[in-house]
Amino acid sequence: MTIIDNDLLSIQEARILAENAFQAQKRLATFSQEKLDEIVECVADAAQAQADAFAVLSHEETDYGSWQDKAVKNRFVCGYARRHLKDMRCVGVISEDPANRMMDIGVPVGVVVALSPATSPVSTTIYTALIAIKSGNAVIFSPHPRARKTIGKLLDILIEVAEAKGLPEGCLTYLGTVTPAGTRELMMHKGTSLIMNTGVPGMLKAAYKAGKPVIYGGTGNGPAFIERTADIPQAVADIIASKTFDNGIVPSAEQSIVVDSCIAQGVKRELVANGAYFMSEEESQVFAALFFCPNGKLNPGMVGVSARTLALRAGFDVPDNVTVLIAERKYVSDTDPYAKEMLCPVLAYYVEDDWMHACEKCIELLVTERNGHTLVIHSNDEDVICQFALKKPVGRLLVNTPATFGGLGATTNLVPSMTLGSGSAGVGITSDNVSPLNLIYTRKVGYGVRRMDETCTDIPQDEHPSPGTVAQGAEDNLVNMQTFQRLLDEAIKTIGGSK
Numbered sequence: 153m154t155i156i157d158n159d160l161l162s163i164q165e166a167r168i169l170a171e172n173a174f175q176a177q178k179r180l181a182t183f184s185q186e187k188l189d190e191i192v193e194c195v196a197d198a199a200q201a202q203a204d205a206f207a208v209l210s211h212e213e214t215d216y217g218s219w220q221d222k223a224v225k226n227r228f229v230c231g232y233a234r235r236h237l238k239d240m241r242c243v244g245v246i247s248e249d250p251a252n253r254m255m256d257i258g259v260p261v262g263v264v265v266a267l268s269p270a271t272s273p274v275s276t277t278i279y280t281a282l283i284a285i286k287s288g289n290a291v292i293f294s295p296h297p298r299a300r301k302t303i304g305k306l307l308d309i310l311i312e313v314a315e316a317k318g319l320p321e322g323c324l325t326y327l328g329t330v331t332p333a334g335t336r337e338l339m340m341h342k343g344t345s346l347i348m349n350t351g352v353p354g355m356l357k358a359a360y361k362a363g364k365p366v367i368y369g370g371t372g373n374g375p376a377f378i379e380r381t382a383d384i385p386q387a388v389a390d391i392i393a394s395k396t397f398d399n400g401i402v403p404s405a406e407q408s409i410v411v412d413s414c415i416a417q418g419v420k421r422e423l424v425a426n427g428a429y430f431m432s433e434e435e436s437q438v439f440a441a442l443f444f445c446p447n448g449k450l451n452p453g454m455v456g457v458s459a460r461t462l463a464l465r466a467g468f469d470v471p472d473n474v475t476v477l478i479a480e481r482k483y484v485s486d487t488d489p490y491a492k493e494m495l496c497p498v499l500a501y502y503v504e505d506d507w508m509h510a511c512e513k514c515i516e517l518l519v520t521e522r523n524g525h526t527l528v529i530h531s532n533d534e535d536v537i538c539q540f541a542l543k544k545p546v547g548r549l550l551v552n553t554p555a556t557f558g559g560l561g562a563t564t565n566l567v568p569s570m571t572l573g574s575g576s577a578g579v580g581i582t583s584d585n586v587s588p589l590n591l592i593y594t595r596k597v598g599y600g601v602r603r604m605d606e607t608c609t610d611i612p613q614d615e616h617p618s619p620g621t622v623a624q625g626a627e628d629n630l631v632n633m634q635t636f637q638r639l640l641d642e643a644i645k646t647i648g649g650s651k
Contacts, residue, residue: 162327162334167341169292169325173263174343176322177290181260183318185243191317192237192286198313199278200230202306206274210302214270216456217398225275225398225570228560233279233568236561242287242588253599258592260288261365262345265338269351271401271456271495272570273299274306276350279570281310281324287588292344293326294335296352298452304328332358339364346591349580350571351403367590368580369571370525371493373407374555375514377540378419379507379531380412386552387530388422391499394554396427396475400497401456404526404548404559404572407493408500408517409478410510416503427475429459430501431468436479439466439498440489450495459497484516491520507536511543518545525574528555547574547583561585 199206207223210216241247246258266280277293284291295303307326314324327334335355339347339362347359350369359366378387395406411419424430431439442465443454454462459477463470470477476497484491490500504510514527527546531537541549548566550558561568569585582590 158329159331159333162329162331163337165327165329166292166334166337169322169327170263170338170341170343172322173290173292173325176320177260177263177288179320180290180323181243181288183243183288185241187318188243188286188288189238191314191319192234192282194313194317195285195310196230196234196278196282198309199306200227202309203227203230203274206302206306209305210274210299213302214273214298214456216271217401221398222272222274225272225560226278228562228568229275229279229282229570232562233570234282236568237282237286237588240286240588242592246594253601255597257595257597258287258589259595260592262289263343264289264291264591265335265344265347266291266293267335267347267349267352267355267359268293268295268299268303270296270298271351271403272398273303276570277303277306278310280348280350281307281314283586283588283591285314285319285324287591289346289591290323291325292338294338295326295330297330300330336362348571348586348591365581367571367582367586368574369403369586370574370580371403371495373491373493373517373520374404374526374528374546375408375410375517376406376528376530376555377410377507377510377514378412378415379510379529379533379536380415381532381536382415382530383532383552384415384418384422388419388426390530390552390554391528392423392426392428392476394556395499396459396497397554397556399456399458401495402556402560404550405556406499406528408481408490408502410502410504410513410517412507412510413503413505423476423478427473428478428499429463429470429474429476430478430480433480435466435468436490438468439463439477439479442466443494443496443498444489444492455495457496462496462498484513484520486520491517507531507533507539511540514540514544525572526550526555526559528553528558547572548585559585 203226204223207219207226210222211219243258246256248255264284268277293307311324315321336358338344339359346365347362348367349356349359353370376391391406443451445451459475460470462477476499478499478501479490480501481490502513504513526548527544528550529537529540530552537551548559553563557563559572567585567587569587571586573580573582573584573586584590
């Protein structure tokens with residue numbers, strides 16, 4: 153009987169991948185932006201040709217969401233997001249300021265470890281591959297075990313196309329034997345430089361232990377506030393469209409609705425007219441018990457499932473037109489399941505007296521999950537919008553738009569991205585919609601434009617400072633700037649002459 157230790161196999165594979173990627177990236181770092189862009193275009197073309205097929209494949213493997221909506225995300229990345237990347241400069245000279253004699257040089261971070269999620273495995277993997285190559289970085293993927301086959305087949309195609317176009321072998325690759333031990337080895341390996349965790353919270357602590365920069369495109373508990381000046385029919389239509397897209401598994405999607413009390417009845421009527429079903433207290437309790445396991449974790453079998461299917465599993469029936477389930481709540485607490493993120497078409501519903509109380513409610517909801525991902529406000533009062541923007545512990549505030557599409561940069565002018573940072577509460581190094589510019593560091597170049605003594609013309613040379621402005625005896629340490637500059641000039645001449 154042969155015993156196979158997958159942990160050991162995964163660790164060994166991780167070491168080989170990391171070492172190869174480290175060497176290959178050195179070659180990639182010599183590529184011009186133009187050459188990198190050629191590879192990006194070929195990879196995006198190959199992915200676009202398979203966008204629908206891989207949407208079906210990922211849905212079949214994970215059983216999450218809707219394949220039609222996954223196809224939309226795949227095409228969004230290969231089309232709109234790719235066009236946004238086209239003219240972006242990431243390596244070499246990326247900006248110049250002739251007037252001030254300064255310029256910025258883009259430098260790749262090195263080898264990126266990318267953790268791909270099961271919820272959006274194809275679109276996230278494509279996007280990460282594009283931005284890594286665009287910025288001159290090698291990338292090693294650790295696929296989510298639930299989407300391992302789909303991600304592997306996708307990357308096999310992308311790798312073949314990229315290497316045929318000149319990408320050094322080893323710059324785009326993935327862990328074939330996926331185990332937590334292997335993924336940890338990738339993150340800890342001295343050859344890797346940055347960890348990009350998109351929607352895999354179970355590996356977040358391990359990522360931090362690696363002692364490297366972590367970009368966390370994580371989960372959140374994003375509320376949507378409908379303020380009294382909002383266009384109610386439009387706000388409700390936006391929320392329903394957003395929360396039903398891919399059966400509610402996009403991280404930026406709304407998780408709860410907070411409503412101004414003076415318009416609450418109108419909002420409720422509009423929600424019901426648009427396919428929402430308000431659960432009774434008994435129904436909401438039964439559903440919550442099914443959705444969360446006793447240890448508090450999500451029940452994977454309830455994630456990314458339609459509202460009617462969820463209701464049937466919870467033992468109650470809903471009309472055929474129902475697309476969203478809603479639980480009315482009064483308070484936010486750590487013990488209330490509806491204060492947590494639900495990756496399905498289910499929303500909590502809160503009513504508050506005015507925008508100030510709604511503001512506090514939104515903060516409570518955001519800090520419960522602590523990731524500060526996304527908040528939406530539907531309002532036509534610019535003062536209220538400004539107050540929300542100033543006070544909320546959140547990575548992005550979206551105004552009068554569906555959260556799913558606005559967060560991705562589809563219906564807003566945010567960067568089109570499949571990794572939305574959750575850094576406002578200290579989770580990860582950025583709250584940006586992640587782009588290639590988050591995978592480089594900027595080397596600043598500044599030419600000498602003045603002498604040192606010119607910066608100190610306001611310091612009197614013949615007078616002592618007035619009493620109390622410096623410590624006793626500090627005047628003895630004042631340096632004559634002209635003498636300093638002369639000595640510096642002589643030292644530079646000596647160094648120059650010795651070459």
